[in-house]
Amino acid sequence: MIKSKHHIIAIASGKGGTGKTFVATNLFHALKETGENVMLIDCDAEAPNALAFFDSRQADCIEVTQQVPVIDSAKCTFCGKCHEYCAYNAIFILPSLEIIKVIEDLCHACGACLVACKYDAITQKSVTLGQVSLNSINENVNLIEARTKIGVMTPVLVIKAAIRQIDHRNNIVILDSPPGTSCPFIHTVAAADYVVLVTEPTPFGLSDLKRSVETLKQMNKPFGVIVNRAGIGNNEVYDYLESEGIELLLEIPFDKEIARICSNGGMVVNHNPALKHQLLKLEQKITDKHGIGHHQR
Amino acid sequence: MELAIISGKGGTGKSSIAAAFATMGSNVILADCDVDAANLYLLFNPPHDEEEVFTGSYKAVVDQENCTLCRQCIDYCRFDAIAMVNNQINISEASCDGCFLCSRICPEQAIEMIQHDKSRMYTGSFRDGRMVYGWLAPGEENSGKLVNLIREKVKKLAQQNGLSHIIIDGPPGTGCPVISTITGTDKVLIVTEPGISGLSDLKRTVELVQGFKYPAMVLINKYDLNPEMTSRIEVFCDTVWIPVVGKLAFDPQMTEAMLNCKSIVEWKPKSETSKALNRIWKTILNF
Ligand code: SF4
Ligand code: SF4
Numbered sequence: 037m038i039k040s041k042h043h044i045i046a047i048a049s050g051k052g053g054t055g056k057t058f059v060a061t062n063l064f065h066a067l068k069e070t071g072e073n074v075m076l077i078d079c080d081a082e083a084p085n086a087l088a089f090f091d092s093r094q095a096d097c098i099e100v101t102q103q104v105p106v107i108d109s110a111k112c113t114f115c116g117k118c119h120e121y122c123a124y125n126a127i128f129i130l131p132s133l134e135i136i137k138v139i140e141d142l143c144h145a146c147g148a149c150l151v152a153c154k155y156d157a158i159t160q161k162s163v164t165l166g167q168v169s170l171n172s173i174n175e176n177v178n179l180i181e182a183r184t185k186i187g188v189m190t191p192v193l194v195i196k197a198a199i200r201q202i203d204h205r206n207n208i209v210i211l212d213s214p215p216g217t218s219c220p221f222i223h224t225v226a227a228a229d230y231v232v233l234v235t236e237p238t239p240f241g242l243s244d245l246k247r248s249v250e251t252l253k254q255m256n257k258p259f260g261v262i263v264n265r266a267g268i269g270n271n272e273v274y275d276y277l278e279s280e281g282i283e284l285l286l287e288i289p290f291d292k293e294i295a296r297i298c299s300n301g302g303m304v305v306n307h308n309p310a311l312k313h314q315l316l317k318l319e320q321k322i323t324d325k326h327g328i329g330h331h332q333r
Numbered sequence: 334m335e336l337a338i339i340s341g342k343g344g345t346g347k348s349s350i351a352a353a354f355a356t357m358g359s360n361v362i363l364a365d366c367d368v369d370a371a372n373l374y375l376l377f378n379p380p381h382d383e384e385e386v387f388t389g390s391y392k393a394v395v396d397q398e399n400c401t402l403c404r405q406c407i408d409y410c411r412f413d414a415i416a417m418v419n420n421q422i423n424i425s426e427a428s429c430d431g432c433f434l435c436s437r438i439c440p441e442q443a444i445e446m447i448q449h450d451k452s453r454m455y456t457g458s459f460r461d462g463r464m465v466y467g468w469l470a471p472g473e474e475n476s477g478k479l480v481n482l483i484r485e486k487v488k489k490l491a492q493q494n495g496l497s498h499i500i501i502d503g504p505p506g507t508g509c510p511v512i513s514t515i516t517g518t519d520k521v522l523i524v525t526e527p528g529i530s531g532l533s534d535l536k537r538t539v540e541l542v543q544g545f546k547y548p549a550m551v552l553i554n555k556y557d558l559n560p561e562m563t564s565r566i567e568v569f570c571d572t573v574w575i576p577v578v579g580k581l582a583f584d585p586q587m588t589e590a591m592l593n594c595k596s597i598v599e600w601k602p603k604s605e606t607s608k609a610l611n612r613i614w615k616t617i618l619n620f
Pocket of ligand 1: 104105118121122123124125126127138142143144145146147148149150
């Protein structure tokens with residue numbers, strides 16, 4: 037059997053604040069310490085902060101842009117065709133006053149208006165959606181961050197651009213996924229071979245977990261669950277996992293010390309060898325079970 | 334007054350704080366605009382008085398019978414949603430942005446646009462008042478549009494019922510749904526936690542609200558978990574001229590209250606946290 041070129045694990049959760057970044061950064065750090073070729077991509081482009089946990093050097097930065105229309109009102113005949121084609125109401129037109137405008141905040145850059153216009157009145161320009169920064173801790177690029185410009189409608193294109201940077205020399209790639217179950221989440225986990233959902237044992241945690249599980253089942257993605265801050269809530273999460281036959285990968289007890297180390301930007305695995313061991317074992321288990329075969333071409 | 338409660342990221346205690354404000358008996362109507370992970374209703378369990386279908390985005394679907402495999406749609410689609418798979422045109426639902434372009438240019442008219450209708454908006458009553466919340470079907474876009482709908486609904490209900498304060502529990506992030514949440518509100522409360530991540534999320538959120546010139550305030554939750562980071566956050570708020578309206582200590586009773594489907598002021602009205610929240614609410618009202 038050939039070992040897969042690289043194995044992609046997404047660390048995700050229905051909502052933010054459950055400890056997703058904590059798991060992703062510590063797993064990354066622990067693996068790196070063992071000498072593994074591992075890469076971490078922060079796909080939480082609207083609130084990226086994995087980078088803050090490491091001493092890294094920026095090697096490169098890629099602008100992510102999209103093409104939005106520019107309308108030349110001198111050439112425009114105010115026929116209204118582009119307005120009709122625009123599914124997002126991004127073209128404002130007042131024919132009687134000969135006013136036409138693109139509302140860039142609403143534009144999805146689909147290009148429909150360009151196809152609609154028969155008078156060559158529409159051209160395009162690039163607008164920035166965000167950046168993908170490539171960073172290295174030692175010499176290789178192993179830390180990638182997707183970061184949207186504030187106010188950009190959806191982070192999906194920036195996330196996709198970050199995932200495209202996966203370096204095939206890495207054996208393991210960890211994706212720190214954005215919260216929620218909408219498009220940014222879906223586009224991130226779609227790139228993964230296996231998804232680790234991080235939750236906490238509270239009603240809020242459970243409700244978000246259920247949504248993520250439903251979504252992953254629809255996508256046919258293998259996944260398991262880490263219960264973080266175990267001990268703060270009740271048993272409902274465990275009951276749910278059992279009744280659904282979902283694998284409980286790991287329990288991390290609630291611990292003020294962990295919270296303190298994280299909040300200072302530290303690596304918990306440096307102080308907690310037991311957790312380090314558990315995370316490494318977890319990764320091994322996932323790779324053994326799901327890592328082979330997926331990326332054979 | 335319309336108050337939007339936001340935070341760069343989920344999990345900072347936004348919903349528990351919104352719930353506390355809503356149960357202080359002060360004439361409040363609640364809107365849960367965190368449509369991707371609506372949670373407030375778990376505390377209040379409101380019966381649904383009304384359920385409205387929210388029709389979100391459209392998705393393109395190919396009629397294989399009429400498709401002649403001309404591939405024009407593949408060239409036009411800018412979202413890489415269309416590909417040739419096993420000698421068939423295949424449109425990925427997750428990638429399709431619903432722009433209609435493929436259906437318009439298809440020479441055989443073999444592409445149909447189908448509107449999604451799995452998302453919902455609910456209106457309900459709970460013990461202290463009324464609330465509106467949205468539920469966005471997984472993978473559905475257009476959360477900003479649903480947020481706008483909830484806000485319109487809540488305004489109407491507030492008027493009809495003579496409720497003077499609207500509290501909005503907002504979505505995470507710095508994108509379209511958050512902008513829809515804060516646009517036109519009177520006040521914005523940013524909830525943050527002391528930490529490296531908390532501070533970086535806060536900076537992005539502040540940049541967002543200041544871009545819109547909103548009167549914003551900051552509440553630091555669990556401030557005692559890292560006093561040093563708390564002071565860094567306070568210094569930051571000072572430099573950007575945003576007042577810190579209060580700090581809450583880490584309090585396991587917050588979680589306890591949630592487990593019992595109560596807000597902290599209902600569960601432990603005499604606790605330090607409840608008292609602090611009462612003070613903070615008054616400060617916000619007078620802000
Ligand atoms: S590119 Fe698409 S979204 Fe933008 S204005 Fe043209 S039709 Fe509308
Ligand atoms: S509707 Fe637009 S986004 Fe969807 S497949 Fe057609 S061209 Fe692509």
